[in-house]
Amino acid sequence: MNFGYLIFVNENEDVDYLKLAYLLAISIKVTQKEGYDRVALVTNNKEKVSQLSSPWVFDEVIEFEREEEGWNPRSWMDRYSPFDYTVCLDSDMIFFRDYSHWIDSLIGSNLEIFLPSSAYTYRGELICDDFYRKTFTANSLPNLYSFYTFFKKQSSIREEFFNLGRWIINNPNDFKNIFLPKKMPKVVGTDEALSLSAKILDIDKIITLDNNLIKIVHLKPMIQNWPWPADEVFDHVGFYFNLEGKLKIGNYQQNQILHYYKKDVITDEIVSIMENKIWKK
Amino acid sequence: MEKIIDFDTFIANFVPREPEYEAIFDDSGIVISVRPKGISEQVKNKVDIDLDIVEQIHAGTLHLHNCFVDLDSGEIEITRKEYLKKIDDILHRIPHLDFFDKSQSIDVKIIYDRKKSKIKFSMTEKLKTKKMCWSGDTILSFYFTDYNDPHVLFDKIDITIDELYKKDRVLKLEIDQRFSIYTRRLLKNYVLEEKNENIRI
Secondary structure, three states, rough: OOOEEEEEOOOOOOHHHHHHHHHHHHHHHHHHEEEEEOOOEOOOOOOHOOOOOOOOHHHHEEEEEOOOOOOHHHHHHHHHHHOEEEEOOOOOOOOOOOOOHHHHHHOOOOOOOOOOOOOOOOOOOOOOOOOHHHHHHHOOOOOOOEEEEEOOOOOHHHHHHHHHHHHHHHHHHHHHHHHOOOOOOOOOOOOHHHHHHHHHHHOOOOOOOOOOOOOEEEHHHHHOOOOOOOOOOOHHHOOOEEEOOEEEEOOEEEOOOOOOOOOOHOOHHHHHHHHHHHHHH | OOOOHHHHHHHHHHOOOOOOOOEEEEEOOEEEEEEEOOOOOOOEEEEEEOOHHHHHHHHHOOHHEEEEEOOOOOEEEOOOOOOOOOHHHOOOOOEEEHOOOOOOOEEEEEEEEEEOOEEEEEOOOHHHHOOOOOOOOOOOEEEEEEEEEEEEEEEEEEEEEEHHHOOOEEEEEEOOOOOEEEEOOOOOOOEEEOOOOOOHH
């Protein structure tokens, strides 16, 4: 089985996305068992990768030559993946334990594409609030999250699904006016584009699982099921990353994949803790 | 030769100047008056003040006696009742000197000597010279915990602000592993330095 994780980094002056991707890759190498721990990086600045202390955590580094802004390069995940089975991740995520059984389940279920349709708070509660997803609710879009996108290379629907997703991203106005007239988004991001692509192709029911196996914690502040509004999650609960590479948010030990969203929470200290973990492995 | 300006053009292009103000303060830094800038060059103790602060003073939402000038930075400081709201204020992890932003000034320095099992708390002279009011019996609590995990408590030390103001405190403390110190952030910047540290990350 040729499986691996794929991470995109589009160089940005405001955020060091390579550092986030590097930490994610280390956490994958530390926690996943052999055969499930391969990581490919797609970046528009290959040179910077060689400046990292342990660039070998990326099994492959692939140059992204296209001129794309922000997160748009991610829509090319199916073209750039070197693996037969791929999970494309957002760079602002981190692993805490072995999730190889998730991959076995996805491959075993003969899924050609998978995107989670739910996310969880740091307390493990299902996120019910659509604060950041008004467009999805108002226009009956399938509630898909692209931060964990699984796909199989040899697939009949893969190409159609991603091609349409790219077309939507590159021609947002053509689709917004017809399919997203209510609570129209200013920018059609990867989540909206891939969800709309699934809806148009009528495959939204066959690219998700209902078994609640795959749980990703999403740390956007307004969807933590708190009874008060919040600008920042970490104004309200602490972020405690110990020397074992384990994380508590408030009183809650984190065991699921974490999409931390707030980039500056990842300090050089955390990176150095994880580097020590990988060097000792 | 005098140039005649067309009034209509003048008024159409006229952009009123943003008013600028300055604060006059005494030798201890207390602001005693606020006035438009450039009235007189004779006063030495003066500093520019933002328009929004002037407006707050004018509206009565900010009292002049709450304003003073930080003589080090030359900036206007406003005393307010501080409320600890964020989790980082209530349970603040004291950063290690290696990770401390060196552009910030230190208020309380903690030095731990692992070999001698001694810990020293000191208030910096810079903080002592600041015009600050506090209740002397206010307790600074320091929680010694597992590294970056306040859930695992090893020890706790309480020191009043008065004690720390008068002299450095040196106490016996034996912790044989990496630890973090958490505290309520009553003062702005605390820093931890470790000596004879052989347990690195």
